[in-house]
Amino acid sequence: MKALSIRELKNNPSAALRDAQTDDLVVVMNRQQPQALLVDLARLGAADLSGVKFALAVALFRQGNVSLGYAARIAGLSVSAMIERLGRMGIPIVNVDDRELDHDLSAIETWQCRQSA
Known part of the structure; x- marks a missing residue:
């Protein structure tokens, strides 16, 4: 699992999508609090x-x-x-x-x- 800030997601959404393809989950953090999950649909199985x-x-x-x-x-x-x-x-x-x-x-x-x- 990888965590990234909203700013990181905004600045490089392609990297976040790549991370979702290779990691199980990408947690999007908002002010040090988990806000959302990014999951690659193909990895859902x-x-x-x-x-x-x-x-x-x-x-x-x-x-x-x-x-x-x-x-x-x-x-x-x-x-x-x-x-x-x-x-x-x-x-x-x-x-x-x-x-x-x-x-x-x-x-x-x-x-x-x-x-x-």
Whole structure:
């Protein structure tokens, strides 16, 4: 196991990834406290690494942390295949909250009024 500071991670992320490939874990320290773990997915020994990547992609997408296209890349799928799999899981590919929808509808109505005037 190797420990490195946030500054070291920021200054040389490639070295941190190499360390994760060769060591069991890389612990990222924040003010002398462990903050995060960096683990090479291939070293996890997971029998279904593609399943792990897909689950990670779905979780990140559902939380709004990555776009659909980026989630597809993480999962190793085409965007259309990702859409299909998300659909089978009942996960919507477009998430709009009520305030955003109301704002967009108001903008459309305003635009339509201007066009007809």
